[in-house]
Amino acid sequence: MKRRKLEILNKILLLFLFISINLAAQEPEQRLKTLQDKFEKINSLSVDIVQKSGGAEVLSGKLLYKKENKFHLDIKNNLIVSDGNSIWNFNKKENKIIINTVDESDPSYFSFSTFVYEYPSQCYLSSEDNGEVLVLTPKAGSDLNFVKAKLWINKDDLVTRVELEGAGSDIEILFSNYRLNQSLADSRFIFSPPEGSTIIDLR
Template sequence: MKTLSTFVLTIILVFTGAFSARGQVIKSIQKKFNSLTDISATYSQYNGSKLIVTGTFSYKKVEKVRLSFGNNMIVSDGVTNWNIDKKQKKVIISKFDKKSVSILSVNHLINVVPGDCDIVESQKDKVVMTPKKGKMLGFRSVEITKDSRDLISSIKIEDNAKNIMKIDFSGYLLNKSLPDADFSYKPTGDYKIVDLR
């Protein structure tokens, strides 16, 4: 009987340690991300294996984001999004959705989404998560890979239609005191404004 109790206790400890280790990648990313005041990086976005856009990404606590790519720029102050098309001289204004799973809501993706997911795979520098039963998060799975500094090197999202979008990050600049003005937009008279708020 004592041997059986020891065996059961050993199995419990092994599984508890395994589940704790599985969450370590996410915890490392969260700790690093939450210690930073701002981040800038270059990024490449793929639809499946096809490169569709490259640009620069900037984030400033708490929800400020700026993406620049080609003739376009998306700016968010955490309340309002401005999608600026320089070629067409058009600005689409919308409300910021902090619950969406996108590059615009990176804080939500890193700090909230993991709590709504089960970890289905974990390696030294990678974690794959799927929504917990009953959670409708708009995706089937998300894979996050980190670099040696615990910064995200890639995010791969498989949506409910099994389409795969991947974003690779590189060339990080950290805590450079990015100005708040980089995360807002004041429309000028020569741009057409479409306000969806």
């Protein structure tokens, strides 16, 4: 009788272990799905941003974002605006603007939708810190310019930190003070050069 109970207990423990292993294996995919579902509900946002390269802060300011891939980044000496096709980089101090076509292959260019949808499809997924960090490792043959990307995701399913390793120098982006689904006019994402400014159009 005791032996039979022990066999039943062992089977229960093995079943529990099997389920636990499978849940752990599914966790990165489930975490990504939760993040993607959250992003689907966000049409616009504002967030404070800090970007570092090689450990040194290179910019900080307020980022406005609107689907699809429109952004308005106001930092100390620069205003960077994109309508998703062109990107305007205005140097306030020099009154000079450089206009480029958006290049999403540039590792310094950040796009929420790229990280949420495009990169994961070209990467192996894993997680760290009990699922709070989603790790993307490029598959062989991918054309991604990083060795590893890490996304920190908070309890509200929002990205609070991104690290890109092996993109020339490591890049880190921090996000805080999210405000979601604000009413943001499209005009916020098109830049009109001020009178007298120097314009360099590289498109």
